[in-house]
Amino acid sequence: MSAIKLYHSPISPNARRVRIFLAEKDIKVEIVPVDLGAKEQFSDAYRAINPRLQVPALVLEDGTSITEVPAIWRYLELVNPSKPLLGTTAKEQGVIAMWERRIELDGFAAVMEAVRNTVAGLKGRALSGPHAYEQIPALAERSRERIVNFYADLNTRLETSKYVAGDTFSVADITALVTIDFATVGANLAIPKEHAATQRWYDEVSTRPSAKA
Amino acid sequence: MSAIKLYHSPISPNARRVRIFLAEKDIKVEIVPVDLGAKEQFSDAYRAINPRLQVPALVLEDGTSITEVPAIWRYLELVNPSKPLLGTTAKEQGVIAMWERRIELDGFAAVMEAVRNTVAGLKGRALSGPHAYEQIPALAERSRERIVNFYADLNTRLETSKYVAGDTFSVADITALVTIDFATVGANLAIPKEHAATQRWYDEVSTRPSAKA
Numbered sequence: 001m002s003a004i005k006l007y008h009s010p011i012s013p014n015a016r017r018v019r020i021f022l023a024e025k026d027i028k029v030e031i032v033p034v035d036l037g038a039k040e041q042f043s044d045a046y047r048a049i050n051p052r053l054q055v056p057a058l059v060l061e062d063g064t065s066i067t068e069v070p071a072i073w074r075y076l077e078l079v080n081p082s083k084p085l086l087g088t089t090a091k092e093q094g095v096i097a098m099w100e101r102r103i104e105l106d107g108f109a110a111v112m113e114a115v116r117n118t119v120a121g122l123k124g125r126a127l128s129g130p131h132a133y134e135q136i137p138a139l140a141e142r143s144r145e146r147i148v149n150f151y152a153d154l155n156t157r158l159e160t161s162k163y164v165a166g167d168t169f170s171v172a173d174i175t176a177l178v179t180i181d182f183a184t185v186g187a188n189l190a191i192p193k194e195h196a197a198t199q200r201w202y203d204e205v206s207t208r209p210s211a212k213a
Numbered sequence: 214m215s216a217i218k219l220y221h222s223p224i225s226p227n228a229r230r231v232r233i234f235l236a237e238k239d240i241k242v243e244i245v246p247v248d249l250g251a252k253e254q255f256s257d258a259y260r261a262i263n264p265r266l267q268v269p270a271l272v273l274e275d276g277t278s279i280t281e282v283p284a285i286w287r288y289l290e291l292v293n294p295s296k297p298l299l300g301t302t303a304k305e306q307g308v309i310a311m312w313e314r315r316i317e318l319d320g321f322a323a324v325m326e327a328v329r330n331t332v333a334g335l336k337g338r339a340l341s342g343p344h345a346y347e348q349i350p351a352l353a354e355r356s357r358e359r360i361v362n363f364y365a366d367l368n369t370r371l372e373t374s375k376y377v378a379g380d381t382f383s384v385a386d387i388t389a390l391v392t393i394d395f396a397t398v399g400a401n402l403a404i405p406k407e408h409a410a411t412q413r414w415y416d417e418v419s420t421r422p423s424a425k426a
Binding site: 051052058060064066067068070071072074075078079090091093094095097098101102106127129130131133134136138139142145146149153 | 264265271273277279280281283284285287288291292303304306307308310311314315319340342343344346347351352355358359362
């Protein structure tokens, strides 16, 4: 029987969201690199694993593919319930899912939009997936406004909350950490100097061993 | 003790995703309308419920707000496990979450983008939420390409699958149904005539009693 496989790329921020999750929970899976530079994600072999042509993808022992980061997390948490990162009670699970999604839609997606509508190598690939879309300069510009607003909203939240979704570390923190590192490197927008609450939080989460994943 | 409340609007497609879920599972909650036409979502009272200024929002008996459709679904399913719509086994839950998200990102979000970047009444409100963003004409145009691609991909899937996520009705079908009705009315893009598989599926799901919700 073959082991569970995670198809990933070291340079994919979405794959990092899963790698940090695995590290926090001490889950071992077989790690299979997909060479995005060589466009391996567009190969027929990879299309059979994920028709959206994205990493990460989790392939179970029976061959079932699970893609999309929150779906991969859900599967892994149900199979490995210790050290929960999606919450335990119904209320915790709802609140964590809410905060994680806010961070993703307002922050992570904005950074992705900035990068995909700017980088020369992504011309004609402004949205990831199987379809070709041209870059839109006005969208590149708007995405930077969105990232600025994301940082402000996140700092407001962290002024009254230890972690993004409350008192405990969760997937909402994972997405926020990956978003900030991606914004810093990909869009040259680091944490604003005056955002003390975000910096206090970042100093902690970015030094957890899982952050190296 | 006060009951659980769902803040919604009859014209919000996101709120409809929750109303159909409630109808399928026979869950009763107190329904509180938010008058989007009168901009009630921008009021201080509503901001305290959802700082992203969107419907739907679920407010629990202890006052906790849960917003974001998948988070509301997660809470409701955990508290009301019968007639599951998010799957039961870990594999089912992962696969359903994956398909629901694909439909949302490729379909629902594209229709929302089309409407928000086109409708005169949404000038300066091209993204929902607390921040003002101008409409982008090139984005309005691209969103229509995305909807066309969404329809093609959905039909391919439904040629080999009874429901969107497999053999049983799930939240992936709810989001797909709401997306198609929204695209038809909001973007004047109905199911293409040649998409027999999608039409077969639509004829079934749109005549379930829950579709009236």
